[in-house]
Amino acid sequence: MNINEKLSTLKYNKDKDSHLSVDNNICRKCIKKVCTYICPANVYEWNDNSSSLIIRYENCLECGACKIACEKNNIQWRYPSAGCGVKFKNG
Amino acid sequence: MENKTEVIVIGAGPSGVSAAIVLARAGKKVLLIERADNAGDKNMFGGEIYTKQTLEIFPNFIKEAPIERPLTEQGFFLINNEDSVKFSYKISPEKEADSYSVIRSKWDRWCVQEAQKAGVIFAPKTLVKELIVENDKVIGIQTELEKYYSDIVIIADGVNSLLAKQIGLRKEISDCDVTVNVKEVYKLNKEKIEDRFNIDEKSGYAAKILGGPLKNMFSIGFMFTNKETLTLGVGISLDDLKRLEKKPYELLEEIKKHPSVSNYIKGAEVIEYSSHMIPEGGYNKMPKLYKAGVMVVGDAAMLVNNVHFEGTNLAMLSGKIAAEVATEALNSGDYSEKFLALYDKKLRESIVIKDLITHKDTVSFLKKHIKTITELYPEIACEMFKVVTSASNEPKKIIYRRFFMKLIKSGVIFKSIPLGLFAIRKCLEK
Numbered sequence: 001m002n003i004n005e006k007l008s009t010l011k012y013n014k015d016k017d018s019h020l021s022v023d024n025n026i027c028r029k030c031i032k033k034v035c036t037y038i039c040p041a042n043v044y045e046w047n048d049n050s051s052s053l054i055i056r057y058e059n060c061l062e063c064g065a066c067k068i069a070c071e072k073n074n075i076q077w078r079y080p081s082a083g084c085g086v087k088f089k090n091g
Numbered sequence: 092m093e094n095k096t097e098v099i100v101i102g103a104g105p106s107g108v109s110a111a112i113v114l115a116r117a118g119k120k121v122l123l124i125e126r127a128d129n130a131g132d133k134n135m136f137g138g139e140i141y142t143k144q145t146l147e148i149f150p151n152f153i154k155e156a157p158i159e160r161p162l163t164e165q166g167f168f169l170i171n172n173e174d175s176v177k178f179s180y181k182i183s184p185e186k187e188a189d190s191y192s193v194i195r196s197k198w199d200r201w202c203v204q205e206a207q208k209a210g211v212i213f214a215p216k217t218l219v220k221e222l223i224v225e226n227d228k229v230i231g232i233q234t235e236l237e238k239y240y241s242d243i244v245i246i247a248d249g250v251n252s253l254l255a256k257q258i259g260l261r262k263e264i265s266d267c268d269v270t271v272n273v274k275e276v277y278k279l280n281k282e283k284i285e286d287r288f289n290i291d292e293k294s295g296y297a298a299k300i301l302g303g304p305l306k307n308m309f310s311i312g313f314m315f316t317n318k319e320t321l322t323l324g325v326g327i328s329l330d331d332l333k334r335l336e337k338k339p340y341e342l343l344e345e346i347k348k349h350p351s352v353s354n355y356i357k358g359a360e361v362i363e364y365s366s367h368m369i370p371e372g373g374y375n376k377m378p379k380l381y382k383a384g385v386m387v388v389g390d391a392a393m394l395v396n397n398v399h400f401e402g403t404n405l406a407m408l409s410g411k412i413a414a415e416v417a418t419e420a421l422n423s424g425d426y427s428e429k430f431l432a433l434y435d436k437k438l439r440e441s442i443v444i445k446d447l448i449t450h451k452d453t454v455s456f457l458k459k460h461i462k463t464i465t466e467l468y469p470e471i472a473c474e475m476f477k478v479v480t481s482a483s484n485e486p487k488k489i490i491y492r493r494f495f496m497k498l499i500k501s502g503v504i505f506k507s508i509p510l511g512l513f514a515i516r517k518c519l520e521k
Contacts, residue, residue, distance in 0.1 A: 038271065041366065062133060063366045082216045082234075082235055087127070088365050089363060091365055
């Protein structure tokens, strides 16, 4: 079962704005890009063409791991607006 | 003043709801705030609530709450590359189980309903943006929409506690102080669950899984039986995920495929995937717990005993103790930092901080020996059972000798000495 299939089991109420943001100038200097593999929802993907981070914030499970893991301390992390984001039924 | 109450509790998880209900029962005006539409919507855990501490807050829970199963059997799987050793501790069916499996969306909602019955005002779908601080004293909260004021604020906003950080009670959390947990819940009919785990409708099974795909990292797998679902998950220290460049959900997939686990979930549909962090910093990383007008409880205060997998019980206890101190503070009209230091004192007299102190160096010790624990022990355990059970054409003496040489070469005896000494020291130290 791949991550997209896993995420398809979840219910979300999508926030209109992203609750996650980065400064791509800092990301460009980052070698390890830890966020692209430790995130349990595969929210982050590096796009070589645009030289920027794709952030699929609508898939976020709000665990907070990316903010702690980022070696450049470059992830601005807050909760989605009230009532938005993921909704676990069987947590 | 409008929008003013006696106590605001932020977060309707186990610690927050416990604080709120204890305050309401003492006749205090409490506002319980939750950012989700319903309590439990954002919560996920590795799954058990503990009978003793839960009864202190909810004496009626066994009969009335939406519990899944009493966990009457606790299993341990030591898994190697392809084989495994499993054992379990099963209590007598007449005895009260020490813990129960629950589903958080149902359980947390029930707890909040009980709190409402006791007089707590519940405000779901409310996000606290920040605490209002005046003259170094917390006097209220700023939500997305408005300001609310209270004599005391109790912070129960979970592992990420942005609010404890805002007022300087804690610093940034580092990657060695949290585990990332991912789990899946599987739909399986009642009869199949009971057959597969050798349980009946009044009993339940939980397991901890060590080694295999999780070897050489500070990690554990876990499995829980619910009424008509099964939970399987893994928790891995964030620093190890970084070091080994692993994706948590891929480790979960590897555990699922391991022959010691795969048959339990065979043919069962995954109905939900989820993730959550557990604070593992222990006593050394515990934040300051109070300040004028404010106290921190539960995961927000890092109150988790990671060696015994206890969290919800310590959350409930800390919520209860904070509520008792808040009640005294309200009665005396003193919300100063000096008065609320009583919360720290009482928590230190309880098992919450006593146990955290006992294990303040255990995680860093275990991490140093993680290869022995997660790789060597499962391997040697499997090897030993293989010697006992496999009927080959080789003479037993040769098999024994080979096993003995393996014990010597692997250094398992030598490597176990520090672990044994550590355990003895834990028993003897004051």
